[in-house]
Amino acid sequence: MNDHVRELYDKDGNLIGCLLTAEAWQSVGDKVKNLLGIKEEPAQAPEPIHEWDTLKEYWDFNYEPDMHVHCECCGSSTPDWQQDDPRKFRLSSATLGGMVTFTCLECQAKVLKKHFKDEIVTECRPFQDKDKRLEARY
Ligand SMILES: [Zn+2]
Structure with a gap:
C-alpha cells in the first residue's frame, strides 16, 4: 500500500498534504471522509x-x-x-x-x-x- 500514498512537502520540508492513488482513494475514501466528518451532499432527485x-x-x-x-x-x-x-x-x-x-x-x-x-x-x-x-x- 506504500505505493499508493505520497506525502507532499514544501521546499522547507514541511508536510503540506498527501496524495492517494485513485485505487487507494476508492478503497478508503469513504472511511477517510467519515473520519474527517465530511458529509457528501445527497444526490438531489431529478426534477419531476x-x-x-x-x-x-x-x-x-x-x-x-x-x-x-x-x-x-x-x-x-x-x-x-x-x-x-x-x-x-x-x-x-x-x-x-x-x-x-x-x-x-x-x-x-x-x-x-x-x-x-x-x-x-x-x-x-x-x-x-x-x-x-x-x-x-x-
Ligand atoms: Zn424564498
Whole structure:
C-alpha cells in the first residue's frame, strides 16, 4: 500500500498534504471522509418535469398554465420558473389534482401552488431544519 500514498512537502520540508492513488482513494475514501466528518451532499432527485407536463396535458382549469412563481418568504420571483438560468425555483412535485410544489433556491422555502378551477392559491412554507433532515436520508 506504500505505493499508493505520497506525502507532499514544501521546499522547507514541511508536510503540506498527501496524495492517494485513485485505487487507494476508492478503497478508503469513504472511511477517510467519515473520519474527517465530511458529509457528501445527497444526490438531489431529478426534477419531476414529467409530472408537470402530465398536469399540463390534462389541464382543465379555466386559465392557461401559469409559469409564474413567487416566494413570499424571501421575495424571490420569476415569470417562468423553467426559463431561469440559474434556476430560482426547483419543481418538487406536481399532481394531477393541481398541487404543484417548488423549492425556493434562494431561501429553501417550499412554495405551493394550488390550482383551483378559477384561481391559483399560493402558499409559502419557510424552510425548516427537520425537512432538511428528511431530505438528507440516503
Ligand atoms: Zn424564498
